[in-house]
Amino acid sequence: MEERSKVFVGLDVHKDRISIGSAELGREAGRVVGGIAHDVPKLSKQLDKLGGPARVHVVYEAGPTGYGLQRALAAKGYECEVIAPSKMPRRPGDRIKTDRRDCVQLAECSRAGQLSAVWIPDPHDEAIRDLARAREDAIKTRQQQRQQLKAFLLRHDRRYSGKTAWSKTYYRWLGELNFAEVAAQTAFTEYWQAVQAGDERVQRLSQALRDAVVGWRFESVVAALQALRGIDVVNAVGLVAEIGDFSRFEHPRKLMAYLGLVPSEYSSGDKTVRGSITKTGNAHARRLLTQAAWNYRFKPRIGERAQQRQQKLDEAIRTLGWKAQLRLTRRFAALVGRGVQINKVCVAVARELTGFIWAVALRATPQPNART
Template identity: 60%
Template sequence: MDERIKFFVGLDAHKDTIAVAACEAGREPARFAGTLGPDVRALLKVLGKAGDPAAVSVVYEAGPTGYGLYRELSRRGYHCEIIAPTLIPRRAGERIKTDRRDCLRLAELSRSGELKPIWVPDEAHEAMRNLWRAREDAVGMRLKARQQLKAFLLRHGRRYPGKTSWTKSHERWISDQRFDHQGDRIALGEYQLAQQSAEQRVQRLTTALTEAAAGWRLEPVVAALRALRGIDTVSAIGLVAEIGDFRRFGTARQFMGYLGLVPSEHSSGNSIRRGSITKTGNAHARRLLTEAAWNYRFPARLSQALRERSNALPEAVCRHAWKAQLRLCGRFARLSSRGVQTNKVCVAVARELAGFVWAIAQQASLPTTPPH
């Protein structure tokens, strides 16, 4: 901790209120300063009583209010940190949780150095992440619209005879369906319009995301990750938007742990117990890697699309991507042959894929980013 810091302030920030507590360097307990409204000016007035902003450290939990408070305090010269709620130490005997207690606890933990701040993206990076998540939400809405349309047809005993849904043949089959009652005809038309609207929304956001990535400062990392099997433009942008600067992870194991792809463990003495994966960290990136891992169930090969994506990439990146494909395809086959459940195989392969993603991102030309 910076020796210049003399005051430690804990905030419990919500949409309508901000509870404030502070303590000085030393061993005195934190003092509750009061509950303010959401206006940052009122908070700045309270913080101003502590003196020089460089001598004040402010911490608060990550939440739905975003990074606006962090950026405003940082612009004013305060040392501000956002804390992941899941990484805040909790006392086993505590059964009462209030805003007042939370901010007091945050101030004291900040003074003792027991809090681990999260990485805060800059505004341009956050805008890219917001665009990516908007597309992700649109894909979810498209899935829901498709499910509703298929459920409507199934209630009438209409089953598509083909193997693959949502192809041109499938859509023609849906359009050829005829019903005797007007209500059913109107319902089918509305379901079709909803599905088409959702599909168009996904296409618009996909185009916007691809265009926004052109010239992005992390575009070289996106291009390098596309050399991996199962990771194309959209998923590569999603990974980079969610993770940010890969250099903040010193090792591939740290990166796997951040994604929550490592097994949970409860060991004591000679007893070692490992369970399911921890599922901590970024769920969006974990889902992308798990979906990409499914592509390694087939034998390793360089498809035409992979060769085209790799043409402009450095030879070292291409070699690493091919090494990843050989290892992961083999691992998927070995685990499957042993009778391991398919979902567990995908998670195991995704964990190793995360290591290759980290290694390739390190090789890509990453620009210098300001510390947060």
């Protein structure tokens, strides 16, 4: 393709409509091509008028419509990238936002090379990621159902005398409860059945995740990550499904930044100010990491289940997992001893855990792709 003939096209994509803007090489301002219904054949006709696959480079922001449009355009031969919205250049004084302005800005920024494309999973990887997120949604729903049941019991002054809620003993206690009023008993039964249904749903999705990993191209990575404390097969699948190919990160710090686990910073001159973590990037993976980091508050040990998971792993990976456990448990205890707030401790440990995850994943990847 001759560079002088290239046309950069920006799409502002919504559920029902797509706004199209274009910018050609040079310094001339981009222009609005028009707006069409969200329909791939109609969009293809518009792109053909601008030069077709040989000339057109298409970009649009990641959003709720997913990657279907990108895959459809790629199948027709178009070079199409999905852009990270959080990394779009913004003018501080710009207070006007419309679809027409957005599509032109995308085209102009693409021409200037100012955009960052997101990683696009293949359909099978995305399907496993959807399954992992469905389980995460099921856990959130179950938590709400449990809270509703406990609120009902509190209103009726039914108090559990044991120490741990939602244990086998707690479930037996719930099964023995009775209420004098028929309406109250009916309400309790509905709450109780909803909790049981939520438990069954989480179990089904957890088993589906375990089954889905068999034969997956990242199966070896999922197995290797279980050498790290706090990461079982379900969490490992979730992390790999969200992050994808670890070899695309040249250094663990880039993975930490991708997950939003690095501190924000505002520095000027000789003054350096660091704040809370950026929380950019993938929130699902970040949540899994902070949950795993909480397990490092205990003393180092390898339990029976962990030993079973690690039996078939290489010695180098098992050694790295033990090294991570020794370092992170010591780090957790040191930060707590300094009086650091516990949530900050978990985030700090999660950030270091990310580095070990990166190292383990690279060792376990059968054929790492070229790093970008």
